[in-house]
Amino acid sequence: MNSFNLSRWQAGLPGFLLPAVLMLLGGCSSVSYYSQLAQGQLQLLHAREPVADVIADSGRDPALRERLTQAQKARDFASEHLHLPDNQSYRLYADIGRPYVVWNVFATGEFSLDPVTHCFPIAGCVAYRGYYNQGAARGEAALQKLDGKDVYVSGVEAYSTLGWFNDPIISSMMNWGSERLMTLIFHELAHQRFYVKDDSEFNESYANFVEQEGTRQWRAARGLPPQTLSESQRRDQFTQLVLDARDRLKLLYAQPLSPELMRERKVGEFARLRADYRQMRDTQWAGDTRYDAWINAPMNNARLLPFGLYDQWVPAFAALFKQVGGDWMAFYQAVEKLGGLPKDERKAALEQLMARA
Known part of the structure; x- marks a missing residue:
């Protein structure tokens, strides 16, 4: 993507679908969609090779071999110290020859912030459709636009199959910083450890906490100083800016206005978001432009969907971790006990933990 990486919020789960493809084929569009998921997953599986073989091959890129060596240390730490699954996931490497492994298509109504959802076996209902081919994703986006939807296509560098397959480190992940690559392993293995169907907010907040606490412990174990707060603080400030804009849009869309006036005010809210961002960037961030590319791109409701959805319960999981003495x-x-509750009870329990946090 651009300098603002959203992949951890919107990583797809198309790999889940391979075992169920034959059960789900019904109608031409279903055949086409599930066939491309199966083909894409199979191609990824075929591209895998042991990381140990890549590291041992003197003919491979030295920088790649070093990155993979460091990643394996984090992989060992994940199982030995964080008690995450000890399997072959992230002990394999796949060179896919493209910048993203999958492209996700998000869509909303013109005057709505509710996503168009799609339901799959095991993964449950999610707010996007994933495509292994960028052209297919753009074709889906075009059809959604013809239907009057706001649409956003986002490239994703990695996703989890939740242990159905041994997930590899993918070449598309090599553009990340070394620590981001390593700590993503904690995040994705947390999904393999536990996952609740139809509750993305719970799943991603839990995995994000494991990633954050795992990173803190990883750095401490290696004698590295704690991460500086400036980057995470700016990310949180930017996220809050977008969430505030989303709240204003929700209020706008609830008003009994004509479509013409609604569109005019919608444009005004996005202009306000850009103006608020530039003021924050110039007055509080000393001109840091890391989010410029995202804010200056064409704006619509669908672009706002990932924000805040997948990390809202992180403080609750932090409180839970403290409650059990680390x-x-x-x-x-x-976490498994929480996940086993009915969704309303689970949310109430998380809200109680948030209050303690």
Whole structure:
């Protein structure tokens, strides 16, 4: 993507679908869609090779071999210290020859912030459709636009199959900084450890907490200083700016206005978001332009969907981790207990943990 990486919020789960493809084919569009998912997943599986073989091959790119060597240290740490699954995931490497492994298509109504959802076996309902081919994703986006939808196509560098397959480190992940690559392993293995169907907010907040706490412990174990707060603070400030704009749009769309006036005010809200961003950038961030590309791109409702959806419960999981004395096994047991509650009860329990946090 651009300098603002949203992949951790919107990583797709198309790999889940391979075992169920034959059950789900019904109608030409279903055949086409699920066939491309199956083909894309199979191509990814075929491209895998042991990381150890890549590292041992003196003919391979030295920078790649070094990155993979460091990633394997993080992979060992994940299982040995964070008690995450000890399997072949992220002990394999796949060169896919393209910048993204999948492209996700998000869509909303013209005057709505509710996503068009799509439901799949195991993964449950999600707010996008994933495509292994960029042209196919753009074709889907064009059809949604013809239907009057706001649409956003986002490239994704990695996704998890939640343990159905041994997920590889993918060449599309090599553009990340070294630590981001390593800590993504914590995040994706957390999904393999536990996942609740039809509750993306719970799943991603839990995995994000494991990633954050795992990164803190990883750095401490290696004698590295704690991460500086400036980058995360700016990310949080930017996210809040977008969430504020989304709240204003929700209020706007609830008003009994004509479509013409609604469109005019919608444009005004996006202009306000850009103006608020530039003021924050210039007065508080000393001109840091890392989010310029995202804010200056064409804006619509669908572009706002990922923000805040997948990290809202992170403080609740932090409180839970503290409650069990920082014991990872006790933490996972408590997470599983929460995940087993009915959704309303689970949300109430998370809200109680948020209050303690």
